[in-house]
Amino acid sequence: MTTRAEILSVAAGRSLGPGPVALAVDVGGTGMKAVLFDEAGRLVEAITAPTPECADAAAGEVVDVVAEFGAEFGRTHPDHPIAEAAVVLPGIVEEATGTGVFSANLGWRNVPFARILTDRLGVATTVSHDVRAAGRAEFALAEEMPGNAAMVTIGTGIAAAIMVEGRLVSAGGFAGEVGFCEVAVDTADGLFRGPIEHIASAAAIARRYSARSGTAVAGSLDVLGAMHAGDEIAAEVFAEAVDALGAMCAQLVAVVAPEAIVFGGGLSSADELLDGVDEALRARLDFHRAPHIRRAELGPVAGLIGAGLLTRSTR
């Protein structure tokens, strides 16, 4: 899980621009992160906490943690009274109404988070989607970002933030669920055909390596490490994931034609991932524009910065 020190380090020197003192919260599958931005849009402080188990579909425990984050910043930074808040969530999030429609991992259904948190925190609270918020931050802060772009986050699952002609696409919260894109790629085990999440997510890479090698690994970064140490099975599993990501990018190109595709998540630190996707994608393109494949810059704080930006603009 991301630590307070990591958040402070990545965010150092960045600014959202002027606006209200803001609480930004990123609700993840295992951890929650909160930061306080001052009126200049600079990060003042960060807190993390484990994501609580939710007893039911109403996610009251998550609301409690967000409220506690707000209260703690109130105690520790009374000179920065929170005037606005933004919370980003996983799953299907309908931004227009601030509703957490559905989270497979955390179990909630149709929770009107924006309304509940606005009441609970006592300040206007905007709710958005974690991957779209991260995309918002990357698209806004990266240099030379074209108006048509996608940001693909590879984690336990795979999802994308899609920007079309300068606007993030939400479609009621259902856009960008690219982890679900079916791909067909050749593998050492024969043809793989199924949702890309089952071959190229961090979880799938670890699982496939463990199954094929007989060696248990904690996560996909261990597979990357093994590959760098010369492990052929690790290289094979990684190459198959990269090929599948190239196929998925070709689908993105066919539908919305982004000029840049930004990769986020731990695996995107590997040059092999970016170079391999570029090659696998170009091998599938014809008359199309090949998008620039690039690495996300904001790492684990992208969602928090994207949330912060929501307190600086009308979407």
Next chain:
Amino acid sequence: MTTRAEILSVAAGRSLGPGPVALAVDVGGTGMKAVLFDEAGRLVEAITAPTPECADAAAGEVVDVVAEFGAEFGRTHPDHPIAEAAVVLPGIVEEATGTGVFSANLGWRNVPFARILTDRLGVATTVSHDVRAAGRAEFALAEEMPGNAAMVTIGTGIAAAIMVEGRLVSAGGFAGEVGFCEVAVDTADGLFRGPIEHIASAAAIARRYSARSGTAVAGSLDVLGAMHAGDEIAAEVFAEAVDALGAMCAQLVAVVAPEAIVFGGGLSSADELLDGVDEALRARLDFHRAPHIRRAELGPVAGLIGAGLLTRSTR
């Protein structure tokens, strides 16, 4: 090819709404169609002509035919002097500059049609893409069309007009090239894996039926006819195309989550196509919203009406 009588019949009773007297031209792979709209936005007359062979990448012959359409309406309808024009083209069309970037079938490259035609016709001329223009018309005139929708046209190739939150997506002319989406579907010949155009376009359906049955057919509607007459190979080829279209629709859903997918082109007249795609798509969806699969209403005049609408609005 569409006849004048068909155009007049489909367009009867429809109106673009008030605006300038307008020339609308649809440049197809084999035929060109032109209509004259009056100030009330009603269709006055239609003309068709074969699409000329182009000697080079400048497409001067196509420009000549458009100019001749304008001149003929000038002679036959001197009471309706053309005040504005819109021309829709196949291939890659960049609307912002009115450029025909690329047409595989007609051979042009980077032709500044809007500028050339504005000079030649002596009235402001807008240039757009045939499939996006058809989508514009279907989206604008059909009842209860959601803001997130796609229109898939099945012809010699397959392409889509994509509407995101009420706006057509162009991405420099490269969006919606869904014929290129790779799909993997089981067929009687084993696994098909490749661009959907190679299995589900009208041309592919005819070609695959001819190859598998040993009986030459003129086109995909003959395959549909054979299927209705109980031909099992025709039913098989058609079912494989429909399954592939369902896979492609699942990709559209994963990326932009349309709430409606409208099918155009001759094959969309078959209930089996719409029902089959709906079934094949739903079999692939999980937590997603299943889009409503519907039939285009404007048939072969959708592109002309979409062109006409461009003279009624600022895009």
